[in-house]
Amino acid sequence: MNEFFRRVRYLLNRRRVERELAEEMAAHREMMAAEHRANFGSPLELQETVREVWGWTWLDRLLQDLHYGFRGLRRSPGFTFTAALVLALGIGVNLTAFRVFLIRMTPPERDPDTLVHLDRWFPNGRGNTMAYPVMAFYAAHAQSFRAMMAEHSENAVLGETVAGQDSETVTVNFVTANYFEEQGPPVVHGRSLVPSIDETMNSEPAGVLSERFWKARLGSRTDILGKTLRLNGKPVIIVGIVRPLHDQNIALWMPLSKQPYLIDGSKLLSDWKDASIWATARLKPGVSIRAAEQESRALAARLREIRPDDVSQDERLAVTSFSSLDLHPMEIAQLLIAAFLVMLILIVACADLGTLLLARGVKRDHEIRIRLALGASRRRVIRQLLTESALLASLSSVAAWFLSALAVKLLGVLAEGPELPALPDWRVMAAAAMMTLVAVAAFGLAPALRLTSSAPRRGRALGAFLTIQVGASCILLMISGLLVRGFDRLTVMDPGFDYQKAVTISPDLHGHGYNAAAAKQYFHALRDRVLAVPGVERASVVWLAPWGNVFNTVGNTHWNRVDADFVKTLGITLVRGRNLSPGEQGAALVSESFARREWPGEEAIGKILTNMDRAVVVGVVKKAGTFDITEEDPMGVYYALTDSDYVNACLVVSVAGQPGKLAGILTGIARNEDPRLRPSSMLLRTAYDAALRANGLLATAVGLLGTLAAVLAGVGLAGLTGYTVGQRTREIGVRMALGARGSQIVRPVLRPMVVPVAIGLAGGVFGAAAIASILRHKIFGLRAIDAGGYLMAMAVFVGIVALASVAPVRRAMSIQPADALRHE
Amino acid sequence: MPTLQPELVPGTLIMLILRVLRGHEMHGYAIGQRIRQLSQDVLQVEEGSLYPALQKMLMKGWVEAEWGISETKRRVRVYRLTAAGRKQLASELAEYGHVNQAIQSVLKLA
Numbered sequence: 057m058n059e060f061f062r063r064v065r066y067l068l069n070r071r072r073v074e075r076e077l078a079e080e081m082a083a084h085r086e087m088m089a090a091e092h093r094a095n096f097g098s099p100l101e102l103q104e105t106v107r108e109v110w111g112w113t114w115l116d117r118l119l120q121d122l123h124y125g126f127r128g129l130r131r132s133p134g135f136t137f138t139a140a141l142v143l144a145l146g147i148g149v150n151l152t153a154f155r156v157f158l159i160r161m162t163p164p165e166r167d168p169d170t171l172v173h174l175d176r177w178f179p180n181g182r183g184n185t186m187a188y189p190v191m192a193f194y195a196a197h198a199q200s201f202r203a204m205m206a207e208h209s210e211n212a213v214l215g216e217t218v219a220g221q222d223s224e225t226v227t228v229n230f231v232t233a234n235y236f237e238e239q240g241p242p243v244v245h246g247r248s249l250v251p252s253i254d255e256t257m258n259s260e261p262a263g264v265l266s267e268r269f270w271k272a273r274l275g276s277r278t279d280i281l282g283k284t285l286r287l288n289g290k291p292v293i294i295v296g297i298v299r300p301l302h303d304q305n306i307a308l309w310m311p312l313s314k315q316p317y318l319i320d321g322s323k324l325l326s327d328w329k330d331a332s333i334w335a336t337a338r339l340k341p342g343v344s345i346r347a348a349e350q351e352s353r354a355l356a357a358r359l360r361e362i363r364p365d366d367v368s369q370d371e372r373l374a375v376t377s378f379s380s381l382d383l384h385p386m387e388i389a390q391l392l393i394a395a396f397l398v399m400l401i402l403i404v405a406c407a408d409l410g411t412l413l414l415a416r417g418v419k420r421d422h423e424i425r426i427r428l429a430l431g432a433s434r435r436r437v438i439r440q441l442l443t444e445s446a447l448l449a450s451l452s453s454v455a456a457w458f459l460s461a462l463a464v465k466l467l468g469v470l471a472e473g474p475e476l477p478a479l480p481d482w483r484v485m486a487a488a489a490m491m492t493l494v495a496v497a498a499f500g501l502a503p504a505l506r507l508t509s510s511a512p513r514r515g516r517a518l519g520a521f522l523t524i525q526v527g528a529s530c531i532l533l534m535i536s537g538l539l540v541r542g543f544d545r546l547t548v549m550d551p552g553f554d555y556q557k558a559v560t561i562s563p564d565l566h567g568h569g570y571n572a573a574a575a576k577q578y579f580h581a582l583r584d585r586v587l588a589v590p591g592v593e594r595a596s597v598v599w600l601a602p603w604g605n606v607f608n609t610v611g612n613t614h615w616n617r618v619d620a621d622f623v624k625t626l627g628i629t630l631v632r633g634r635n636l637s638p639g640e641q642g643a644a645l646v647s648e649s650f651a652r653r654e655w656p657g658e659e660a661i662g663k664i665l666t667n668m669d670r671a672v673v674v675g676v677v678k679k680a681g682t683f684d685i686t687e688e689d690p691m692g693v694y695y696a697l698t699d700s701d702y703v704n705a706c707l708v709v710s711v712a713g714q715p716g717k718l719a720g721i722l723t724g725i726a727r728n729e730d731p732r733l734r735p736s737s738m739l740l741r742t743a744y745d746a747a748l749r750a751n752g753l754l755a756t757a758v759g760l761l762g763t764l765a766a767v768l769a770g771v772g773l774a775g776l777t778g779y780t781v782g783q784r785t786r787e788i789g790v791r792m793a794l795g796a797r798g799s800q801i802v803r804p805v806l807r808p809m810v811v812p813v814a815i816g817l818a819g820g821v822f823g824a825a826a827i828a829s830i831l832r833h834k835i836f837g838l839r840a841i842d843a844g845g846y847l848m849a850m851a852v853f854v855g856i857v858a859l860a861s862v863a864p865v866r867r868a869m870s871i872q873p874a875d876a877l878r879h880e
Numbered sequence: 881m882p883t884l885q886p887e888l889v890p891g892t893l894i895m896l897i898l899r900v901l902r903g904h905e906m907h908g909y910a911i912g913q914r915i916r917q918l919s920q921d922v923l924q925v926e927e928g929s930l931y932p933a934l935q936k937m938l939m940k941g942w943v944e945a946e947w948g949i950s951e952t953k954r955r956v957r958v959y960r961l962t963a964a965g966r967k968q969l970a971s972e973l974a975e976y977g978h979v980n981q982a983i984q985s986v987l988k989l990a
Contacts, residue, residue, distance in 0.1 A: 058941075059939060059940060059941065062938070062939055062941060063939060066939070076947075076957065077931065077935075079955070079957075080907075080908060080931075080956070080957045081927070081931065083907070083908075083909070083950070083954055083955065083956050083957075084908055084909045084927060086954065087909045087950075087952070087954075088909070090952075101928070102927065102928055102931060102932075105928065105931075105932045106931055106932050106935045108932075109932050109935045109936045109939065110935065110939060
């Protein structure tokens with residue numbers, strides 16, 4: 057048994073040990089008395105010395121301090137409640153952000169360390185998808201993987217598909233049947249896909265529904281199991297319901313082998329050129345990522361011997377683990393900014409608490425002086441004050457723990473995301489403990505030093521706290537001001553074309569095995585039919601749907617290929633030059649922003665574009681807003697549509713009046729042209745609304761933070777003014793007695809606020825401008841230099857200052873000279 | 881009784897207690913008495929330092945204590961040296977001898 061255990065045993069049996077010691081000393085005294093020896097000395101003091109020997113006095117003092125602190129907090133419930141609430145909010149916001157971060161960063165898959173994604177890696181680039189035969193080759197030969205899984209999503213039409221009837225487009229995820237057992241979403245009802253059943257030759261077309269789709273569209277009916285749904289007109293038997301891990305848009309999963317069954321004419325499983333399989337794999341135990349990549353290099357070389365056109369020299373697989381954090385620098389910047397913004401709340405809360413503690417200290421001055429006078433060392437009193445702060449902070453962080461758990465739960469409900477694990481997480485606990493410690497140091501230390509010091513008070517600590525508070529909450533208020541203004545700007549945004557009446561119809565000819573000539577013919581026929589529909593104004597064949605989810609960018613420039621009707625169909629303003637002519641090749645339109653950057657001060661028309669397709673610029677459009685809805689004035693190039701673009705193209709239609717009513721009729725026409733097709737339609741207005749909602753959510757979130765910061769700052773300011781009034785009660789009383797005017801009383805009360813508020817405001821503007829200039833690239837409509845946004849925030853702030861000082865100033869004005877003299 | 885109270889060199893008290901306990905187990909009062917006797921009344925062990933020292937030795941595991949009955953039929957706590965205590969005594973004696981020798985040689989030369 058070593059010393060530590062003996063000490064612990066002493067601590068546990070302390071009462072007995074001390075009783076024994078007392079008895080021992082009593083015996084000693086008796087024996088001394090028998091020999092008429094000198095006095096034994098104070099037994100109490102001796103006991104105390106012995107206690108020190110065992111080294112537990114710090115614990116005794118801590119317990120004393122805790123008792124004392126607890127009593128102190130209970131004696132002033134108003135202060136305790138305010139302080140704990142302020143800090144709980146500060147820590148709670150941070151914990152919530154941390155929890156969300158953890159959830160976002162934790163792959164929901166089982167055992168994510170051995171789960172890898174496979175990219176094709178070439179000496180000059182990489183591709184994140186591959187063709188099915190390529191993937192099948194690796195799956196058959198690679199020794200590094202225990203299993204390889206393939207995913208491929210496609211839209212399909214659910215329900216009866218006679219033109220004009222009630223049907224809807226849903227996303228189907230085709231997967232290899234081992235997908236579920238390897239990384240699969242948990243099964244809620246029925247079964248998932250199983251290789252032994254669903255990958256046999258004559259297996260029935262099984263489908264597994266996503267829980268969300270099942271609840272939203274099928275009313276959570278369990279009798280759906282075993283029933284048949286019609287997808288693209290084909291019967292699909294529902295065998296189970298699962299809870300998706302990532303993609304909430306997927307309505308159901310089907311075996312990849314059934315993709316050709318559902319999509320008429322699809323060559324997905326045999327086409328070596330159609331790179332649309334998302335491949336993942338499970339590493340065999342003990343196989344490293346490097347070893348797997350090394351093996352794939354040899355395999356690729358072997359495949360190249362068989363299919364020289366489909367594999368490049370030195371190709372291999374790039375293997376990335378699901379558990380590795382693969383963040384883009386821009387995402388890191390955003391994360392850091394988000395972390396900084398929530399941290400500001402904690403800073404405001406701490407500064408706030410510091411002010412409150414100092415203000416309270418004035419009332420406790422007396423008590424502290426008495427303790428010091430009774431012989432407590434300054435260190436002891438500081439320790440006592442810090443213990444009290446720690447007690448307060450611990451209370452708050454427990455409250456913050458629950459607040460954040462609740463907030464995350466709420467956010468989960470709002471985002472309709474996957475079920476979030478509610479288990480206590482040691483990382484969250486560690487974060488809470490750390491924040492508590494940092495908070496105690498931040499708000500507790502300065503007041504403790506200040507209150508125990510005998511130097512005269514000049515209010516510097518208070519000034520510092522106040523400056524930090526004002527600065528930090530100003531940054532938050534201003535950022536939220538800028539976001540709100542950006543949001544307003546978005547609602548009145550002019551994307552440079554008439555999105556209100558546009559519908560896109562995507563027939564997905566490529567997916568149904570069309571070649572270029574057949575596709576061109578299809579689109580020409582479709583356009584003629586569509587133009588004959590009453591209410592349709594114009595129609596245009598476009599390679600990438602406007603505001604679709606697919607972008608083509610080179611550098612900062614977006615590009616697309618369009619036909620000659622595009623400009624008129626979408627009502628895009630042609631500023632200079634001419635439109636594309638029908639059937640023209642090698643010509644392009646550019647946006648003014650692009651022309652300005654590419655050829656500043658020169659005429660763009662007649663210039664040759666070489667960095668993408670080679671083409672002559674024939675015209676300049678005012679704005680190329682059809683690419684990315686979140687960009688205010690994107691740089692864009694519209695090339696003339698080529699014959700090979702038709703297989704992937706869609707039809708953009710502009711209609712008079714409500715496009716929603718015509719969309720169903722238009723998809724019906726597209727289907728009538730070829731009954732195998734399942735065309736989908738999209739209203740551009742819907743995309744616009746979605747983007748608006750996303751920005752609105754962001755503005756709301758930061759707005760909440762800003763409001764919170766403002767309220768906290770208000771509490772702090774009120775605390776400061778109260779402090780000043782409290783400290784000067786006697787002086788004010790005397791002034792009153794001598795007949796001072798109101799302004800003479802108010803001025804000294806408010807003066808200590810002026811400098812910190814001014815510095816804080818200035819710092820806030822700079823901080824906010826710096827952050828906004830980074831955010832500007834990512835958030836639509838946000839401008840770093842936006843006088844309106846800053847003024848709005850400052851006005852709010854000045855309002856808060858005024859509100860916060862009303863009560864204390866009124867108190868100062870109502871001080872009676874006689875009461876003031878009795879004060880203290 | 882001599883009024884002179886020479887101060888014990890710090891740390892030597894524990895060595896003395898260890899040495900006194902080497903032969904027999906004793907209770908606290910007896911330890912003090914024994915040290916006084918052996919030093920011909922020069923070294924008076926104050927109770928205020930004896931008991932803290934004993935507690936420290938208990939904590940370090942150099943001695944063990946047990947309740948027993950004294951010669952005067954009183955319940956007393958009797959201290960006994962442990963193996964660790966013996967080792968500690970040996971090393972303290974060695975060190976003390978060493979230091980003492982060094983001091984002596986300085987005193988002779990000076």
